[in-house]
């Protein structure tokens with residue numbers, strides 16, 4: 247009897263194991279193969295995948311080889327030693343396959359299939375797609391969840407549309423113009439600090455590392471925009487967000503895999519959770535404090551019979567929209583607020599600060615462009631302070647910023663997932679496929695930009711973007727394109743112009759020999775070791 251029971255048990259186990267293997271075969275290979283076949287049938291090529299892991303072993307191998315290769319550090323501060331093409335160091339397998347298969351190819355990370363799309367026409371189709379069938383790839387953005395929650399940067403469908411409707415109007419050009427004053431105010435302490443550095447270092451020149459100071463300015467600006475009068479409380483959030491960003495991007499990252507090995511070991515995972523909790527409670531504290539302040543203000547208004555005409559800040563708009571939405575219960579309402587605060591905080595300060603660092607690095611090695619900007623400033627705003635009317639006349643600053651964002655776009659890629667089978671141009675993209683456009687590569691396509699694509703030449707933008715990229719404006723996308731275009735594009739451009747104008751009108755600067763050119767990918771492409779420059783007061787500026 248017992249023997250029969252054991253036999254039955256064994257057989258059942260055997261069937262279970264077999265069923266599991268069939269399931270694995272079916273989901274890992276058969277389903278993936280069907281998707282790959284659909285892509286291949288349309289003439290799309292790519293590296294041959296292995297059974298379980300697709301092209302992951304090759305990706306890991308290429309990545310490790312690149313990491314082991316001697317670093318291309320340059321000790322000389324002369325421009326000719328700054329190699330602008332970092333694409334094959336930072337994104338080695340994508341670049342290797344591009345050279346092999348062209349601007350459109352497919353690769354696999356096991357159960358997930360990917361399309362690399364860098365043909366300008368297809369990039370345009372992908373970005374301008376209005377259908378909800380193309381969204382942000384949830385499995386990729388999962389990694390960023392502790393930083394961004396389910397806020398506007400990560401969300402899709404109805405939730406995204408609702409968030410965009412609430413947040414977008416706050417960053418329309420007319421609103422942004424009103425913010426020039428607070429940008430000037432936010433930059434002032436940094437300029438003062440730099441002046442003091444010059445005094446402290448003998449009165450003529452000072453050596454400074456610009457990155458943290460610039461982060462401080464952009465954090466200050468976005469805090470004022472988000473938190474209005476209670477901005478100081480929002481400031482603390484930034485240093486925590488920065489630590490969280492560093493922790494998350496500390497580990498290797500392969501395009502198409504969130505778990506490469508076990509990316510976040512237990513200790514890291516705890517660190518991430520702690521930081522996430524601290525950030526959320528800081529945001530809550532700021533909201534509670536402001537509630538208190540508002541009650542006090544209302545009492546004052548009633549007592550003094552003053553009609554308050556103060557503009558609503560972003561947090562107020564988010565709070566009102568969330569509490570007015572019947573579909574949100576108390577907990578989801580709380581999540582909605584915190585997630586969007588986190589998203590705007592991150593989106594709003596990190597990339598702008600990094601873009602400013604890159605601008606200073608390139609201008610430091612191109613004193614001729616500093617001089618041209620300084621001349622223009624002297625003509626357009628003789629007191630050295632730009633305002634909403636003078637900003638559009640600052641053509642040279644704009645050209646320089648455009649060229650910096652071409653060579654060093656902080657956001658390295660646009661990614662989408664086919665949430666349903668969908669069309670991109672004439673390609674049928676099966677459900678589940680992820681699409682990637684590598685922005686720095688698109689910005690270096692010599693068919694579009696010419697043979698000098700890797701050189702810093704702001705003059706290419708003299709007649710506008712369309713002329714600069716030979717009438718393929720979709721080949722220039724530092725802020726993305728289409729319905730998910732960066733919400734803060736105008737805001738970021740104005741902030742960059744204001745800060746650069748202020749710095750250039752007061753200081754002239756050159757690269758310090760301490761600067762090592764090593765762009766690093768930490769969710770955005772930033773100067774790996776910061777930007778160190780020598781600054782001097784300009785003769786134009788009198789205190």
Ligand code: HEM
Nearest residue numbers: 398399593594597598601657724725726730732733734738
């Ligand atoms: C130089 C600075 C900046 C760069 C290079 C940049 C770049 C980008 C890019 C490439 C996207 C993604 C587009 C896509 O996936 O299709 C994006 C999205 C976004 N950016 Fe920016 N950004 C910058 C500054 C800002 C600022 C200052 C803010 C806010 C104040 C902001 C808010 C956002 C938001 C909310 C989104 C998500 C839009 C959506 O999904 O609907 N960005 N940005």
